[in-house]
Amino acid sequence: MSEQNRGKAKKRGVVMQVEDIQICVVMVGLPARGKSLIAQKAQRYLRWLSVDANVFNVGNYRRDANPQPTADFFDTSNAEGERMRRAAAEAAVTDMLKWFKGGGTVGILDATNSTKERRRWIKERCDAEGIETLYVESKCDDEDLIMSNILEVKTTSPDYVGQDPETAAQDFRKRIRNYEKVYQTIDEDENDLTYVKIMNVGKQVIINRIQDYLQSRVVYYLMNLHIKPRSIWLSRHGESQYNETGQIGGDAELSANGEMYSRKLPKMVRDSVGDDRPLTVWTSTLKRTISTAKHLPKEYNQLQWKALDELDAGVCDGLTYAEIEEQYPEDFKARDDDKYNYRYRGGESYRDVVIRLEPIIMELERSEDILIITHQAVLRCIYAYFMKKSQEDSPWMAVPLHTLIKLTPRAYGTEEQRYKANIPAVSTWRSKGSVAKHEDAPPDDAQSI
Numbered sequence: 001m002s003e004q005n006r007g008k009a010k011k012r013g014v015v016m017q018v019e020d021i022q023i024c025v026v027m028v029g030l031p032a033r034g035k036s037l038i039a040q041k042a043q044r045y046l047r048w049l050s051v052d053a054n055v056f057n058v059g060n061y062r063r064d065a066n067p068q069p070t071a072d073f074f075d076t077s078n079a080e081g082e083r084m085r086r087a088a089a090e091a092a093v094t095d096m097l098k099w100f101k102g103g104g105t106v107g108i109l110d111a112t113n114s115t116k117e118r119r120r121w122i123k124e125r126c127d128a129e130g131i132e133t134l135y136v137e138s139k140c141d142d143e144d145l146i147m148s149n150i151l152e153v154k155t156t157s158p159d160y161v162g163q164d165p166e167t168a169a170q171d172f173r174k175r176i177r178n179y180e181k182v183y184q185t186i187d188e189d190e191n192d193l194t195y196v197k198i199m200n201v202g203k204q205v206i207i208n209r210i211q212d213y214l215q216s217r218v219v220y221y222l223m224n225l226h227i228k229p230r231s232i233w234l235s236r237h238g239e240s241q242y243n244e245t246g247q248i249g250g251d252a253e254l255s256a257n258g259e260m261y262s263r264k265l266p267k268m269v270r271d272s273v274g275d276d277r278p279l280t281v282w283t284s285t286l287k288r289t290i291s292t293a294k295h296l297p298k299e300y301n302q303l304q305w306k307a308l309d310e311l312d313a314g315v316c317d318g319l320t321y322a323e324i325e326e327q328y329p330e331d332f333k334a335r336d337d338d339k340y341n342y343r344y345r346g347g348e349s350y351r352d353v354v355i356r357l358e359p360i361i362m363e364l365e366r367s368e369d370i371l372i373i374t375h376q377a378v379l380r381c382i383y384a385y386f387m388k389k390s391q392e393d394s395p396w397m398a399v400p401l402h403t404l405i406k407l408t409p410r411a412y413g414t415e416e417q418r419y420k421a422n423i424p425a426v427s428t429w430r431s432k433g434s435v436a437k438h439e440d441a442p443p444d445d446a447q448s449i
């Protein structure tokens with residue numbers, strides 16, 4: 001917490017704790033500089049880590065009053081436009097502060113916030129409530145990046161729905177010029193602010209007065225983002241001898257079917273990549289993932305991560321679900337009731353796995369094409385990050401064996417493709433309340449190759 005906020009809290013006679021820290025992340029930048037993308041990604045990352053985060057998009061508030069304005073609306077000499085835009089900012093900030101009062105942790109104010117005056121006003125409003133401010137300026141002089149953002153906006157923004165794309169693009173460029181007339185970058189006058197300036201989505205980063213752990217976590221995440229096109233391939237290990245018998249955990253070798261999958265995987269990956277470029281392969285430290293990777297070409301760099309090891313089932317390691325129900329009936333039920341939070345005796349919960357996967361996500365954000373060969377629970381957690389799955393649903397997700405998943409991050413979400421190897425395997429999916437060890441998973445839409 002900043003000294004100033006700590007002082008205010010003390011004055012109010014409140015004892016502040018680390019968990020009480022609340023941060024308003026204030027986006028700053030011209031239109032088409034990737035601000036919304038950064039805001040959305042930060043929200044997804046924080047929520048995945050169970051930090052209560054919410055984006056407040058001023059454009060959405062403005063659209064309530066004026067759904068499809070032309071560029072002239074954004075001209076500062078247009079008094080009516082100015083008034084409406086001010087009212088939209090006021091409404092967004094008021095809602096955000098209300099949300100903080102209800103216990104929210106990181107509120108992300110997504111707008112251009114392009115003048116010093118506007119930024120000062122936000123700081124005063126937040127200071128008065130004991131909320132820290134972290135300004136995130138996205139600057140961009142890479143014409144290709146700006147062009148691709150303009151393209152994205154004109155095709156996806158509700159401001160231009162139903163309009164001719166060329167006219168929309170022209171209008172949007174004019175809107176940007178109107179903002180350029182008044183835009184003030186964060187400079188030395190504002191050195192009392194906590195800020196991070198990101199040039200061309202991560203090429204260069206300047207940070208100022210970062211004050212606490214949560215702020216530095218957010219900043220570190222933002223520093224690692226890039227938007228180069230790339231994909232991430234996910235696969236479970238081939239069927240293991242434990243999978244065959246329905247036992248969980250352990251460090252068993254592949255079954256005969258699992259062995260077949262490890263032989264087919266190199267071709268599946270090459271076909272999906274579309275060319276011969278080598279991928280970097282990450283496995284866990286357990287035999288079944290390492291064996292699954294063993295036929296991949298030598299040019300593929302392989303790295304083993306302890307963080308990718310399967311969820312630790314503690315005292316239940318090596319048992320079948322039926323045995324767990326028999327020997328630990330209360331635990332079995334407790335896990336079904338809240339699978340995300342249930343921690344095996346002497347082992348882990350899904351929540352624990354997410355925490356240990358944080359460095360993996362950070363490294364994934366920094367990296368380009370990666371193939372990850374891991375386990376059912378770990379794969380669900382990684383998948384949940386990219387596909388925004390809730391904590392309630394993700395532990396129950398079907399991730400069949402012998403299936404390759406390709407995820408491709410795009411500006412507004414992640415695209416997914418699944419490829420089936422067509423090599424038989426038991427199903428390790430279990431529905432709530434059942435003990436069946438080889439129950440059929442719900443149908444998935446994987447294509448067979």
Ligand SMILES: O=P(O)(O)OC[C@H]1O[C@@](CO)(OP(=O)(O)O)[C@@H](O)[C@@H]1O
Pocket residue numbers: 240242243247248249250310311313374375376377395428430
């Ligand atoms: O959380 P649930 O659904 O039990 O799934 C995790 C389980 O999946 C298993 C298979 O049943 O993973 P894996 O195939 O990697 O061995 C178990 O080892 C692990 O405990």
